[in-house]
Amino acid sequence: MQDGNALPLSTPRPDPVGVGLPQFYIPATASLQERRPRTLKHGDTFAVFDHNGDILSGAGSPEGLFHRDTRHLSHLDLTLGGVRPMLLSSTLRDDNAVLTCDLTNPDLFQGERMVLERDLIHIRRSKFLWDRCCYERLAIRNFSDQRQRLRLELRFAADFADLFEVRGAVRPQRGALHVAEIGADTVLLAYTGLDGARRATRLRFDPAPASLTADTAVFDLDLPRRRRCSVHVEVTCTEEAPQQPVRKAFMLAIRDARRALRRSSSRAASVATSNEIFNEAVRRSVADLYMLMTDKAGGPYPYAGIPWFSTAFGRDAIITAYLMLWMDPEVARGVLWYLAEHQAMAEDPAADAEPGKILHEVRAGEMAELGEVPFRRYYGSVDSTPLFVMLAGAYLERTGDLATVRALWPNIAAALAWIDHYGDRDGDGFVEYGRKTEEGLANQGWKDSHDSIFHADGGLATGPIALCEVQGYVYAAKRAAAAIAAHLGDLERQGTLEREAETLRERFENAFWCEDLGTYALALDGEKRACRVRSSNAGHALFCGIAAPERAERVARHLMDTPSFSGWGVRTIANTEARYNPMSYHNGSVWPHDNALIALGLSRYGHKDAVTRLFEGLFAASEYMDLRRLPELFCGFPRRRGNGPTAYPVACSPQAWAAATPLALLQASLGLGFDPWQGRVRLDRPYLPGFLDEVCLRQVQLNGASIDLLIRRYGNQVVASVPVRTGDVSVVTIS
Incomplete structure (x- = not known):
């Protein structure tokens, strides 16, 4: 033109x-x-x-x-x-x-x-x-x-x-x-x-x-x-014609920018510790998170990362909101409202959209508008939908905000319907993915590289593919939806969802467990053959709670053994696997957010020593990073004394879910949880790594009340106290 x-x-x-x-x-x-x-x-x-x-x-x-x-x-x-x-x-x-x-x-x-x-x-x-x-x-x-x-x-x-x-x-x-x-x-x-x-x-x-x-x-x-x-x-x-002279516009804008940042971050709890370097890393994480926030009609929404992903992603925003939920639940509320507003209403093969499915990505550029790339409003992720339901349940558990979740219930129900109908493509009880057109993403889990899902011999899996972690997300989504239904008084729906979750758990154990590997398979391919690969995906089964306790212990051991644990963090796949490459995007690299979810899973099953090793490794990595900023990912080479981690050449930095990682590691270490119905903050088997003698969480909000929570380590013992309390809130420690 x-x-x-x-x-x-x-x-x-x-x-x-x-x-x-x-x-x-x-x-x-x-x-x-x-x-x-x-x-x-x-x-x-x-x-x-x-x-x-x-x-x-x-x-x-x-x-x-x-x-x-x-x-x-x-x-x-x-x-x-x-x-x-x-x-x-x-x-x-x-x-x-x-x-x-x-x-x-x-x-x-x-x-x-x-x-x-x-x-x-x-x-x-x-x-x-x-x-x-x-x-x-x-x-x-x-x-x-x-x-x-x-x-x-x-x-x-x-x-x-x-x-x-x-x-x-x-x-x-x-x-x-x-x-x-x-x-x-x-x-x-x-x-x-x-x-x-x-x-x-x-x-x-x-x-x-x-x-x-x-x-x-x-x-x-x-x-x-x-x-x-x-x-x-x-x-x-x-x-548009400017309204102010340049110098005046500069002064007004810098005032407004600083005020906006202070206002958005002021609602969040803050962290202060005995380790000033860790304090710097946390300050940078929090600053990055609030820089990446974009105000939407329903509240703040974290864009995924700079430079390539500075837009609304479903999966990234949900996980980011989940990792920082203890600190600022308003972010989860904003994410839920935005994704509910953009939930798919009809089938659209070009956008991989189906009724009830949750957004993957939105783009506003010329190529998206013309359809030269399919991402104008794209739904090609298999996990955003169950993660949406998980986040809704976690938000309710964190805040007790039943009014918001009640308003979202039609969207939650639509997401559950997608899981059962469109998500389970062959009726075997598992959720699989497969793109509808050649222009869509070939792999639609968080590891979406073309070569990230494969068999033990290195051969690429063909679809429809049922990912290990997605079954865990579905299990956790149904458990979360059952809890929401109970709060809404729908006991029949609660019972149905709980039974469906238990059935899925049994099927998952039978189909995905690899006894000789001591872990869960990466995926099932289109012929229901297990991809017998040691991967970090199995750690998400711990995060979701789908793993049997005795098997969770073996998974934890596998994740923390030398083939999987680089010393900086858990690799996406173990160094014994056919496609292992520590410089690859998804086949041997270390992703901070992946490790954060694994840490939360390890904490759920009581493996605090493993949580501490992850926490220490990623904190040590951040000490070598520019601005103490954990990037999207880094290479999976083994940790060597006196050397820092190896950077990945095109990693986004800042990246929202990487920025939220230190917050989640702290939560996993402390076993931090909430009971809004009883007005309680919980510490479940709290533990602090060796580099932290003291942690103070300030202005932790619950039911309109707030506390400052001081945690001190004395040898292997941790003692919590409440130096400041405003309103009716208590703290309970579970040994």
């Missing part, structure tokens, strides 16, 4: 994916870890910068300013005197509100003559996002004893690439870029896509540049000795 001022776009780069590689493959032509990018997010907008605060996008780079799955700024680089400044430091505020990059000049020459010695000009870049806009303040200070006249340049570009193009997809056709509209202090860049939608980026500068073109703003600085000046830049993902 073109108009008189449009410039047609060609394919941006050669196809990096190639023929025959898996669908929706994320190419790794360069490691994200090499650049240690800095990320910001607000609402449906996120940004990825390099350490200098620049955007230097290229093949394999996720850098850019993105809004609703479109890259609105694909290049931004700062030069001083024609050269890139040197980095002094680059850091995010503890609350993720602002990225601050401190830069200085290198030695500057004219020919062979030095005209400015290094380290005399300081530049502080302060960047943040608010309401579809990236704000930046450049504070420039002259520390020399002489007046300095310098040229500062900002070069910029907007390619309006769809996120899937940035990930590596190549489109035979694209829409059209429009000729830039240039004013004294403003540039408007725009693009009309093949979907007919016009997308625009507006850049404003204060003061007005000495010269401004479609891709460069030039500022001629005249700095007296020991004096400073500032330049403000505003990049908005819209062509």
